[in-house]
Amino acid sequence: MGQYSQRRFYNRHAVDKGQPRSCDRQRGRTGKRPHSILNYFRQIVRLRKDNLVLVYGKYTLVDKDNPDVYAYTREGYGKKMLIMLNFKAHPATANTGFDLSRARLLLDNYPETLPADTLRPYEARVYELAAL
Numbered sequence: 001m002g003q004y005s006q007r008r009f010y011n012r013h014a015v016d017k018g019q020p021r022s023c024d025r026q027r028g029r030t031g032k033r034p035h036s037i038l039n040y041f042r043q044i045v046r047l048r049k050d051n052l053v054l055v056y057g058k059y060t061l062v063d064k065d066n067p068d069v070y071a072y073t074r075e076g077y078g079k080k081m082l083i084m085l086n087f088k089a090h091p092a093t094a095n096t097g098f099d100l101s102r103a104r105l106l107l108d109n110y111p112e113t114l115p116a117d118t119l120r121p122y123e124a125r126v127y128e129l130a131a132l
Helices: 022-030 037-050
Strands: 007-010 013-016 058-062 069-076 079-086 104-108 124-128
Touching: 037 104
Parallel strands: none
Antiparallel strands: 007 013, 058 069, 069 079, 079 124, 104 124
16 A cells, blocks of 8 residues: 555544544543533433433423523423523522422532522533422
């Protein structure tokens, strides 16, 4: 073969076959950190895969008049989930009407959780509400 038989091309740059690409090295480092974005994404995908209600459940918007919080429920398969998202750069309060003291927090993008109705900037939470 030609002089490039031992090389691969990525973005028009030749890379030796034995050397990992920089994006592969970065993925290896971030994959080991428990609070990395990559591991958070893996948690989201696993949660969605394990709870089909998040995909196919009946959607109901909650707290419609709140411009700071996007909150909705998904209901089906014998489960009810509450998803609360704050897309603002300041803390916000959600008025969902649910008793979240009995709900189980499944996912949160902050390590420690504030009171159930208060969301920090850009916070996302997924709750499994009490059984139907």
